Every structure is written in structure tokens, then in C-alpha cells.
Amino acid sequence: MKSLLNLVHVSKRFHNGEGSEVFPLRDVNLRIEHGERIILLGKSGSGKTTFLNLVGGMDSPTEGRIFFNGNEITGLSTVKLAEYRRRDVGFIFQSFNLFPTLTVGENLMLPLDLLGVSQESKAREILSAVGLDGQWDKFPEQLSGGEQQRVAIARALIKEPRLILADEPTGNLDSETGDRILSLIYEICRDRQTTLIMVTHSSEALWMADRKFRLSRGRLLQEDNTAPKELDRT
Numbered sequence: 001m002k003s004l005l006n007l008v009h010v011s012k013r014f015h016n017g018e019g020s021e022v023f024p025l026r027d028v029n030l031r032i033e034h035g036e037r038i039i040l041l042g043k044s045g046s047g048k049t050t051f052l053n054l055v056g057g058m059d060s061p062t063e064g065r066i067f068f069n070g071n072e073i074t075g076l077s078t079v080k081l082a083e084y085r086r087r088d089v090g091f092i093f094q095s096f097n098l099f100p101t102l103t104v105g106e107n108l109m110l111p112l113d114l115l116g117v118s119q120e121s122k123a124r125e126i127l128s129a130v131g132l133d134g135q136w137d138k139f140p141e142q143l144s145g146g147e148q149q150r151v152a153i154a155r156a157l158i159k160e161p162r163l164i165l166a167d168e169p170t171g172n173l174d175s176e177t178g179d180r181i182l183s184l185i186y187e188i189c190r191d192r193q194t195t196l197i198m199v200t201h202s203s204e205a206l207w208m209a210d211r212k213f214r215l216s217r218g219r220l221l222q223e224d225n226t227a228p229k230e231l232d233r234t
Contacts, residue, residue, distance in 0.1 A: 002070040004162060004195050005032040005055060010064030011218075012050055024050040026218035028064070034162070035193040037186070039205055041223070042215035048199040051215065052165045055197065056089050057081040069162070086114050090156030090194075092185070094168035096148045098140040104151050105136040111159045126154045130184060146177035150184065157188060164189060166198040170205075182208060 012025040024047035032038055042048045053059040054066060057073055058081075066074050073084055091097075098107050108123040127136065130150040140148050149169060156164055166185065170178030186208040189196045198205055206212055214221045 003031040003067075004034045004036075004069055005030070006067040007031075007055075008065045008067070010054065010061045010066060012047075012054065012059070013062045023218040025054070025061070025215075025220075028220045030213075030220060032195060032197070035189075035195055037189060037196045037208055037210045038198070039209035039212040040197060040199045040215065041201065041203075041212065042199075043201060046215040047218055048201075048215055049167060052167055052197065052199055055163075056091065056165050057084045086111070087159070088162050090159065090161040090164045092149075092152055092156045092164065092166040092169045094171040096140070096145075096152045096172075098148055098151060098155075100140050103137050103139055104132070104143070107140070107151060108155055108158055111155060115159060123154075123158060126158050127151075129188065130154045144177075145173050146181060149173060149177075149181050153181070153185060153188070157192070157194070160192070162195060164194055164196045166196065168200055169198065170200075175204075178204065 007028050007030045010025060010028040011023065014022045014024070016022050028051070040048050040051060050059070054061055057076070060074060064074070065072055068084065068088065073081065076084065099110070102110070104127070105120070105123060108127060109118070109120065112119055112123065124136065127133065130153055132147060132150055132154070135143065135147065140151070143151065164185075169185065170181050173181060182205050185196065185198070188194070212223045214223055
């Protein structure tokens, strides 16, 4: 079986305002299998969000190639990348990113509308799965932070993507609510065999990882129970 994701010698560099180059990612090589749960650690500015943007088709590497289920996504047109994001990738953000003028139900239906599918019953089912029965007609401002993040999780999962990218999904939540959200993400991805890549700067989510990595100075390091080690690039 093909790996779900394969990054081959991927680098990303920017030019800062002083004329020098900045490398958020340097020669990253990584295979991620179907259904794996990956935790990506690192300090602010270490390249974690850049990594998600590249894998999610929101940016392109300066060097290297990225494959999704055996098909290369580097070099795809803007239209094809948008199709990839709509069909195959679900995003969970720290700031929830719900539309404030839409109800919970309308926020959930939006990804299906973009795919040309209208299945209110499916949207209500996923809302129930995240424990928000009875919240369909409410607006985001009427919900707590934890409830809003549950809606965001439901929205990411409703189209049944093969890949979930979570960028600090508990960063705006208190510890107790954050723990419940992590458990919910874990259970849903496990039950649906959905691949998860979660970015965090804390160690609270490490229990749910099949593998964990750390980004440091643009290098991807795999961590074990002792000391981190740089990934083999052969």
C-alpha cells in the first residue's frame, strides 16, 4: 500500500527584510502511513505551521517533492490544489475560524456545499458525534470555546477527509477543556482510520501519537523515549 504522505528532500526558504535567507524547513524527508497519528513539536517560529501549509497544499516548497497517496501535489495548479484541500484535507485551527454570521448547522454544511453535496442528516450526525445535539441553530458567539472547537472538529471531519491537520487545536482552551478536545480528536481519528498531523508546542498531546517529531532550526527530528535523533535521509 502507498504511504498517505511522502515528503522527499523538502525545503522552504524566505528572504527577510535584511536581504538574508531564512529556512523554516531544511531537507525534510518523511513518510506518513494511512491512519497514523503524528505529533509535531517545536517552539514558535520553528517551522511547524510552514510544514502544515506545505502538506495542506496552501504553500509550495522551494525545493523537494510532496506526494499524497502516491500522487505528487507539488507543482499542481491553484485550482487543483484547492480541489485537493476540499476533498482530502480537513483543517482544525487554534482560533476555530467559524463564520460568526452562520449558525452551527450552516458552518457544518459549508464544506459539503463546496463539494456540491447537501446532506443535512450527515451534518446532524457528526454534530451529535461531537456531543453538540441541540446546538444546530445557535451562532458561534452563543457557544463556549470548547463547544466552538467541537464544531470546528465536526466541520473538518464532515467530508470524511483522509488527512486532518490540526494547528494548536487546544491553544485557546483551558486545560480541562483541552484534554477533552484531544480525547475527542483521538477517538474520532482512530475510529475512522483518519491520518492526523497535530502541531503543538506543549507535551500534553504526546500520549495520542504513534510517532512524534520535533522541528529545530528547520530540521525534522524524530523523538523516542530517550533523546531526539535526526531522521535518516537515505
